Amino acid sequence: MDEQRWTWQELEPHYLASDNPRGQSGFGGDETRWAMARRVIADCIDRDGDFLDIGCASGLLMESVAAWTSERGLRVEPYGLDASVRLAELARARLPEWSERMFVGDALIWQPPRCFDVVRTELVYVPEEREREYVQRLLDLFLTPVGRLLVCSYGSSRRPSPRVGPIDECLRDWGFTIGGVAEAIDPANGITVTRVVWIDAS
DSSP states (O other): OOOOOOOHHHHHHHHHHOSSTTGGGTOOSOHHHHHHHHHHHHHTOOSSEEEEEETOTTSHHHHHHHHHHHTTTOOEEEEEEESOHHHHHHHHHHOGGGGGGEEESOTTTOOOSSOEEEEEEEGGGSOGGGHHHHHHHHHHHTEEEEEEEEEEEEOOSSSSSOOOOOHHHHHHHTTOOOOEEEEEEOTTTOOEEEEEEEEEOO
16 A cells, blocks of 8 residues: 555654654644544444554553543553664653553564454555555464454645555455444544554454
8 A cells, every 4th residue: 555654763763852742653733633533543442452552652542542442431451562662662661550561573573472452553564565464464463363453544634645545445455354444534624634444353
């Protein structure tokens, strides 16, 4: 899928230069916009369980998903994985109660120590020609037998690019069975800023 890609080495200094956990997760808006754009991810979780955020950066999404699902009476235990040692250290410092849950590694080759009930990722973390392989790897190695994989695409309603990608179409073309699609739409202009597609393991 043709989306703008950055390596973690390119992103790391920009994230670390920010003075707030949203910027340290690559998000440019305030708390209200963060909730508008990212709460949809938590809405795709429908049961208690463990949640792994691939590309966790500052750990803010882990933290937010745990809080947002708790509002619906769910108990979601967050874990994080990031390719950047420095970002993982930042997340551990921000969230010391979960410091042992922050892993460092490239999800395309990292061997998970356990399986998770929900895994969130983006396709931009891997080379375009390996996207299908990556999704299959997550389904095979990262999920519990009743787990759910959340594949996200993020865009901006303030700039003409990037826009969210057609990840549901791509996943179907690759032969995966889509469990559902959810979107966050900016109420100010009707532009989709987050698309989440999920695949259930069973």
